[in-house]
Amino acid sequence: MDLKLEVLVIPVSDVDRAKAFYEKLGFRPDADFPVGDSFRVVQVTPPGSEASIIFGNGVSAAAPGSAQGMHLIVTDIEAARAELLARGADVSEVWHDADGVFHHAGTENRVAGPHPDRADYGSFASFTDPDGNEWTLQEIVTRAPGR
Template structure:
């Protein structure tokens, strides 16, 4: 039996502001924007090429907006991802890797898969990590 992760609820304080960030700046597709009165709204958004979506909204979770940290997106070219985010106005870190002692360092010239990252936050402070996987070294 397969168990597939298909949806992650991300807590936000302003649904319209978050929706604009995720669609216009990150390029996520809007799959659903449904309201059932003033106390319930669900907005489902999917990163390009992803089988898993996120949902933001009202009445979905008791988690504090900005509480989520380290949710990962995976790309095969960290430099291209960085350039696209900068071009779209996202405040994003420079690409980095972790040293053997767990500290962040600049890019290694011959880095391998799973070793290179960048990070950014949504308008509420939910922290995202982008990880490079599948780039030929």
């Protein structure tokens, strides 16, 4: 059985502001369906991704800004960071986790700079949208076997 991730729903407080932010970052606008004042669905897709995000009015009961730990995979973290900065995102410096396995929640165990061996899955940078929903860039050039 194939189970493919299609959509993540993220909570935002201002739909138009979120839409403008993601489009400025280069996310492709896929849909904007307003259904009255209390229901609106906006779907955008990160460049090169098969999965999309949805936000809007009435699509999530979660508090705006509460989405955490969403990862965007890049093959060159420094180039991706530079492009996002140029598009207006406030992206952190590149970092790696001291334990070298994944990364801890928050900023615990962060070490400045990319992974010392530039190991796949080991270098990160992060940014938030205007509501505080957290995105993490993760550098992967060669995926683990079976991926």
